[in-house]
Amino acid sequence: MPITKRYKKIIIGNWKENPNTHEAAKHIVQGVKRAVVKLTKTVVVLCPPLIYLSDLGKGEQPFSRGAQDVSIFDSGSHTGEVSAQMLRDGGVEFCIVGHSERRKMGETDEMVSKKVGTLHQAGVTAVVCVGEEVRDPAGAYLDTLKNQIKNSLAGVEKKNTSLLVIAYEPVWAIGATVAMSPTDVHETGLFVKKTLADFFGHEYVAKVPVLYGGSVTFRNAGEIVRDGHVDGLLVGRESVNPQGFNEILRVVDSI
Numbered sequence: 250m251p252i253t254k255r256y257k258k259i260i261i262g263n264w265k266e267n268p269n270t271h272e273a274a275k276h277i278v279q280g281v282k283r284a285v286v287k288l289t290k291t292v293v294v295l296c297p298p299l300i301y302l303s304d305l306g307k308g309e310q311p312f313s314r315g316a317q318d319v320s321i322f323d324s325g326s327h328t329g330e331v332s333a334q335m336l337r338d339g340g341v342e343f344c345i346v347g348h349s350e351r352r353k354m355g356e357t358d359e360m361v362s363k364k365v366g367t368l369h370q371a372g373v374t375a376v377v378c379v380g381e382e383v384r385d386p387a388g389a390y391l392d393t394l395k396n397q398i399k400n401s402l403a404g405v406e407k408k409n410t411s412l413l414v415i416a417y418e419p420v421w422a423i424g425a426t427v428a429m430s431p432t433d434v435h436e437t438g439l440f441v442k443k444t445l446a447d448f449f450g451h452e453y454v455a456k457v458p459v460l461y462g463g464s465v466t467f468r469n470a471g472e473i474v475r476d477g478h479v480d481g482l483l484v485g486r487e488s489v490n491p492q493g494f495n496e497i498l499r500v501v502d503s504i
């Protein structure tokens with residue numbers, strides 16, 4: 250079933266390369282769990298480093314398990330890689346791909362599209378990150394975005410759009426001090442949806458949630474979701490701070 254049919258909003262916590270110990274990971278999970286169980290309209294996905302997946306707890310949890318990357322290969326001699334099938338077997342339902350921090354390490358649109366393909370084959374929802382490095386006044390960033398979307402999703406079958414989430418993350422707003430304004434989030438979110446519609450057809454677009462990411466805090470989360478009209482948030486730094494993350498969850502769930 251498409252995620253948007255089941256839930257009103259999605260919040261994904263991207264822990265990145267944090268924290269440094271299992272004990273600290275468990276502390277974050279316990280803290281966040283207290284807030285997640287109270288939510289009625291929001292699905293929460295926690296994406297810890299893979300070594301901490303077991304710290305998310307066994308069996309059914311009030312949140313979904315996520316990963317931050319996946320191999321382009323299904324199996325074989327690829328040191329350091331983890332396949333989509335392995336993730337699925339480990340209970341992972343969502344996987345971030347094409348994050349700008351990975352693109353900086355050499356991940357191309359072509360690799361992103363391969364990763365989306367392997368995730369879909371394994372039945373894992375791909376959270377595809379797109380976003381411009383800079384906003385030029387002439388609007389060339391829109392072409393950048395359009396190309397990123399088309400190339401990163403090349404090969405995605407229409408029937409698999411139910412296993413797709415787009416995270417619009419302007420690179421200049423990631424790890425920054427201020428987020429994008431809700432008005433700009435709204436405008437760019439519409440552009441992303443239009444691009445998806447041109448690519449897959451209108452009837453499939455409504456099923457694809459478009460999230461915003463980049464310097465989200467409990468202070469700006471509400472207005473970004475409400476006035477930016479996005480389907481949720483991809484949260485970085487604040488996702489390993491249970492106090493701040495829980496407040497984001499509470500604010501968004503009340504919208």
Ligand code: PGA
Pocket residue numbers: 263418422423424425462463464465483484485486487
């Ligand atoms: P940030 O990161 O919330 O720390 O800006 C967002 C992200 O990189 O997904």
